[in-house]
Amino acid sequence: MxxxxxxxxxxxxxxxxxxxxxxxxxxxxxxxxxxxxxxxxxxxxxxxxxxxxxxxxxxxxxxxxxxxxxxxxxxxxxxxxxxxxxxxxxxxxxxxxxxxxxxxxxxxxxxxxxxxxxxxxxxxxxxxxxxxxxxxxxxxxxxxxxxxxxxxxxxxxxxxxxxxPESDVTVAVGDLDRAVATWRVPDDAGRRYAKVSGDVNPIHLSGLTAKAFGFKRAIAHGMWVKARVLAALENRLPDAFAVDAAFRKPLFLPSTVTLSTAPAEGGWDAAVRNARSGTEHLVATIRPH
Amino acid sequence: MAESTTRRAAIVGGNRIPFARSGTAYAQASNQDMLTATLDGLVARFGLQGESVGEVVAGAVLKHARDFNLTREAVLGSKLAPTTPAYDVQQACGTGLEAAVLVANKIALGQIEAGIAGGVDTTSDAPLAVGDDLRRTLISLNSAKTVQDRLRALARIRPGMLAPEIPRNAEPRTGLAMGDHAAITAAEWGIGREEQDELAARSHQRMAAAYDRGFFDDLVTPFLGLARDNNLRPDSSVEKLAKLQPVFGTGEGATMTAGNSTPLTDGASAVLLASDEWARAKGLPVLAHLVDAQTAAVDYVHGGEGLLMAPVYAVPVLLARNGLTLQDFDFYEIHEAFASTVLATMKAWEDEAFCKGKLGLDAPLGAIDRARLNVNGSSLAAGHPFAATGGRIVASLAKMLHEAGPGKRGLISICAAGGQGVVAILES
Incomplete structure (x- = not known):
């Protein structure tokens, strides 16, 4: 109905x-x-x-x-x-x-x-x-x-x-040169997030299904990466805020990535990057309302 | 030496989440979730957002290996400043009260100005361990250098080794459940079924009444949809409890049922302690002071004493040091691990032969006024998340003493696994 x-x-x-x-x-x-x-x-x-x-x-x-x-x-x-x-x-x-x-x-x-x-x-x-x-x-x-x-x-x-109009996909962050945490992202991270979010897009589920859509390996859900960034800062956020994230390069599974954070304008800037290559997967700003 | 004199630590207030029977409202929650939520409730109640206190001390009895730094992790996930130090303690069911004593002692010595004591336990999210044989095999597998060594280690695994070890509420040295130990003590002291059921029913009725008049409004913060302890049965009665079959003890003497024993429970509690100056500077109340505390232990293995009888020994020591008699209290908080434990404790204090022979006293400590015992209910009603019980009692008693006016005195008695007991005096 x-x-x-x-x-x-x-x-x-x-x-x-x-x-x-x-x-x-x-x-x-x-x-x-x-x-x-x-x-x-x-x-x-x-x-x-x-x-x-x-x-x-x-x-x-x-x-x-x-x-x-x-x-x-x-x-x-x-x-x-x-x-x-x-x-x-x-x-x-x-x-x-x-x-x-x-x-x-x-x-x-x-x-x-x-x-x-x-x-x-x-x-x-x-x-x-x-x-x-x-x-x-x-x-x-x-x-x-x-x-x-x-x-x-x-x-x-x-x-x-x-x-x-011209599209706007840029999120500007300040210097984020200090990694505060290392996350080992296992190869089933996509399947695990798919199970709890319902986002069963095949590019996240397995290497085989990802290849069918042109990715060399399965990639992590951007919204999972973003959620983990927020979870890492959860108790330091105000009641009302905006969190703006740009998803840069795909996070191939499995990977080891780092989280960098820095206080900015009463909130936080954050970045998630590959631990070895430094490839940027996500940058985000969190600002109080 | 920074200070040559000591001062009494003030109890400013407390917070706990409602306690939930195992596998119910908090089935999905971890110890860290519950302790963090409890700390955040305390922080909100006393305006401590972003502030550092001298120390946070808490613990859990059933703990995952990954939770080695449970309290510090909870602090890091809370609204307290990340620069707040913390450490874990574990003294079985005495954990929460022992944590409060440790915080109070540092305040008394001037080493810290304020601190938080707490405890948490879950039997819903309890740690499972692999059996010792499998554990040793897996460790040797992990340290094996060659494929051959690894295969050899793997070949030692037998199907029987795969069953996990579930933590049990049993004494390692006697193999008896705590309830079985309590049943032995109940039989020794001739504790009857009816008096146990009466004590249990009264606990439920009194706690329900306390909730109804709003006593817990500033002591409890709802969590995961629960606003009251879900073990609480306001309509509990001796008649209903009399219908239950005994679960501990054997034969004619079996008097202990699921109704007059505490159930497995999930929950957390926290208490804010401080120096009077710190509380005054913050504009916070002083409900009571922690005056003194004492621990004791008994030889329940070979010495013939009951597992849960250690508080009986701790109290006379505490009374003597403070020049008090057992009758000098306005409130008594005797933790209801089992109704029979409370009754055996009081009976022992009244018993001349026991007090002279075992406690080395000249005369029995005597009877206490039952009207002053567990006046707002205790663990039989609220449930008993092991390490969280001490914080529940300290905060509730401090509030009762404050309501009763200045100069009132309360005694806390908590028995613990391993034949230990923690007791303390609070005064308004």
């Missing part, structure tokens, strides 16, 4: 993501045109404590009475996927790369709050190697927005419409 009004569709159930990935792959060809004005929503969504505990364990968050800053993304992501896999969406999902994610936590969200989710696509933009599009999510509780995010995806070789 789905109710539709003025481009807004309310889904009664979370969509099946494995089916959406399959549908997106099968309908990849022949896409184009403008971004649809579709908004997909779910209302009264509650968090399953066991699923949250699994997510917290994989991302190293402590189990607490408020949601990790990245958790609402897990709730909203199936809607974003439904939007992107729909035939009306102009870009083919296989090959889309998550290049930037900004989250605004407007206040801590209790684990038992009933949440209203809404996602939409906007800002079809020109990028030097293709086109980008932003998938935006908003989470409301008792009528007030408590969380929002903007995920920027790059489609290499795609063309943005005439007159499209």
């Amino acid at each position: 789905a109710g539709t009004s003025a481009g807004r569709t309310v889904l009664e159930q979370p969509p099946n993501m494995a089916a959406l990935f399959a549908k997106a792959a099968l309908t990849a060809r022949g896409r184009g045109g403008e971004l649809p004005a579709t908004r997909l929503a779910r209302t009264g969504v509650t968090v399953d404590p066991a699923e949250l505990a699994g997510y917290a364990r994989v991302c190293r968050f402590p189990l607490a009475d408020t949601l990790p800053a990245t958790y609402p993304h897990v709730l909203a992501f199936p809607l974003q996927l439904a939007l992107m896999s729909d035939r009306a969406f102009p870009l083919a999902l296989p090959g889309l790369v998550h290049v930037r994610n900004r989250i605004d936590v407007l206040r801590p969200i209790g684990t038992t709050e009933a949440l209203d989710l809404e996602v939409r696509a906007e800002r079809f933009a020109r990028h030097r190697s293709g086109a980008t599009v932003d998938l935006c999510a908003s989470v409301r509780s008792a009528g007030a927005e408590v969380w929002r995010s903007r995920s920027t995806y790059l489609a290499r070789g795609a063309t943005a419409p005439e007159g499209a």
Whole structure:
């Protein structure tokens, strides 16, 4: 059952993501045109404590009475996927790369709050190697927005419409020359995060499935890396803040990476890099609201 | 020497999460999760965000090998300043009270101005160990240099070695569960079924009443959807408890049931202690002072004493040093490991032959006023996450003494595995 009004569709159930990935792959060809004005929503969504505990364990968050800053993304992501896999969406999902994610936590969200989710696509933009599009999510509780995010995806070789703006995928951080932690990222990190997030994109699951999409090995989920950065700083963050991350080079599995942090403007700058080569996987700014 | 005199450490307040029966509300939570949440609740209550205190001392009885630095890790994950030192202690069920004594002693000596004492335990996320044979084999496998050596080590593994060792609530030297030991003591002291059930029912009723009148409002912070201890049964009664089958002891003398014994429980507690000056400078209250403490141990293996009887020996030493009698207290907090333990403890203090023969006293310590015993309920109602019980009792008693007015005195008595006991005096 789905109710539709003025481009807004309310889904009664979370969509099946494995089916959406399959549908997106099968309908990849022949896409184009403008971004649809579709908004997909779910209302009264509650968090399953066991699923949250699994997510917290994989991302190293402590189990607490408020949601990790990245958790609402897990709730909203199936809607974003439904939007992107729909035939009306102009870009083919296989090959889309998550290049930037900004989250605004407007206040801590209790684990038992009933949440209203809404996602939409906007800002079809020109990028030097293709086109980008932003998938935006908003989470409301008792009528007030408590969380929002903007995920920027790059489609290499795609063309943005005439007159499209220039895309903005840069997150500027200060000097981050001090590694504060080393993480050994095992080869099943993608499968583990897929299990707790539902993001079963084949590029994360195994070397074989990643090769089918042009990656030499499986790569870690950017949102997992971002979550681990936030988990490492969790108790040092204010109640309301923005965390803006740019996903640079893929983090191939397995890898050993380092986390660098530095206080900046009342918040933090952070970077995750390969421990040996220094290849930058993620840079992020965290700023109080 | 920085200071030549000592001062009494003040108890400023406490915080704990509601206690949960094993495998229920906190089934997914680790010791570190619970201790961190408890510290953060204390930090929020007393405005300590980003501040450093002299020391945080806490512990857990059941601990994973990876949690060797549990308290420091919890501090690093908390809202306290990362420059706050911390260390772990473990004295079985005496852990929480011993932690408070250690913090209080450093404050008394002027070595620190404020500190946090706590404890945490989970039996839901308990550590599993591999058996000794498999453990030795795996270690030799790890240190093997050649493929041949490795294969030789692997070949020693037998299917029977693969069963994990689950931690048990049993004494290594006697092989008896703590409840079995307590049942022996109950039989020796002739502790009846009905008086145990009465004590258990009263514990539930009193704690439920304390919750209802808001006594725990500034002592407990909800966690993972739980606002009250989920072992608490406000409608508990002697009639209901009488229907339960005994689980410890044998035959006619078996009086101990799941209703008059504490269940396996998950939870954490923390207490803020400080010098009077520190509390005053922060504008924080002083609920009570920790006056003195004493530990004792008994030979429960070959010496014929009951496993949980050590507090009986510790209390007269503490009384003598402070020039007090057993009747000089307004409140008594005797940890209800088992209802029979509380009853045997009191009976021993009343027994002339025992007090003269075993405790070396001239006369029995005498009876205590039962109306002053565990007045807001104790472990039978709240449950007993081993290391968290001391902090629960210290914070609750300090608040009771504060409510009763200045000059009031309370006695804490906690028995522990290994035949040990920790006792302490608090005064408002």
